[in-house]
Amino acid sequence: MKKKSICIRPAKTDDCRDVFVIISDPVVRQATFKQRTISWDEHQRWFQAALKNPDRLLFIIVGNGNTLGMLRFDIQKKYADVSIVLNKATRGHGYGPQSLQLGCDAIYQLTEISNYRAYVRTGNISSYKAFAKAGFVHKGSTTIEGAEAGIFVYTIADSTTNAV
Numbered sequence: 001m002k003k004k005s006i007c008i009r010p011a012k013t014d015d016c017r018d019v020f021v022i023i024s025d026p027v028v029r030q031a032t033f034k035q036r037t038i039s040w041d042e043h044q045r046w047f048q049a050a051l052k053n054p055d056r057l058l059f060i061i062v063g064n065g066n067t068l069g070m071l072r073f074d075i076q077k078k079y080a081d082v083s084i085v086l087n088k089a090t091r092g093h094g095y096g097p098q099s100l101q102l103g104c105d106a107i108y109q110l111t112e113i114s115n116y117r118a119y120v121r122t123g124n125i126s127s128y129k130a131f132a133k134a135g136f137v138h139k140g141s142t143t144i145e146g147a148e149a150g151i152f153v154y155t156i157a158d159s160t161t162n163a164v
Contacts, residue, residue, distance in 0.1 A: 006095055008071060008102045011058035016047045018060075018067040022087045031124045034145060057107065061086070061099045068095055071103040079115035080107050084130070096130030104134075104154060114156040122148040 011019070020043045022028065029035050038046075050056050050072070061069040061084075069086035082103065084096055104116050118136060120127045121144075128150060132138070136152035143149065 006061060006063040006068060006098060006102070008059040008061055008099060008106060011047075011051060011060050011070065013048070013051065015058075015060050015067065015070075016044060019043075019047060019070050019085075022067075022069060022085055025088055027088070027091075028085055031121055031127065057110070059103055059106065061095065063090070063095065069099065071099060073103065073107050073116075075107075075111060075113065078113070079117055080104075080111070080113050082116050082118045084127075091126060094133075096127070097133035100131065100134035100136070100154075104156060108156050116154040118152040118154075119144055119149040120152060122150060128152075 020038075020040060023032075023038065023043070029037065050058055055075045057073045057075065059071040059073075060067055061071065067087065068090040069084060072083040074081040074083075082100065084100060084103075086095060086099075107116075108114055116136070118131055119142065120131060122141070128138070131152040131154075134154065136154040139151045139153050141148055141150050
């Protein structure tokens, strides 16, 4: 995979509007498990609560000084659930896999958690490909919010803990 010039950084309050624009995109809403429209007020409450939650870590994906997307990690005892969303202009350019790798590495450095799990709505081919290119392995399917989803797992290789 050709490396793009991107980085990730912890999200801050000032990122709320950029993330709202990204998640409000109809393509993004269609790929989520809760497909309804989210109001600005609801998003602000969620975003502020997420920033304060020690078990939820948000990272902003940055390239050339621009917000490209967001990574979310929900920390469990032995693993972290991961979610990624990219803005419209950056989809399909290889930023997803690299961002996922950067994010998992960052979480490992912060928490020593080496096991990651993602749920991808069936039919979201772009996300299926991004997780696979990032080293996640498809491990079956489940139902979330009434929708079928693929389960993807990833383990950082130099860890001595068990896989998810």
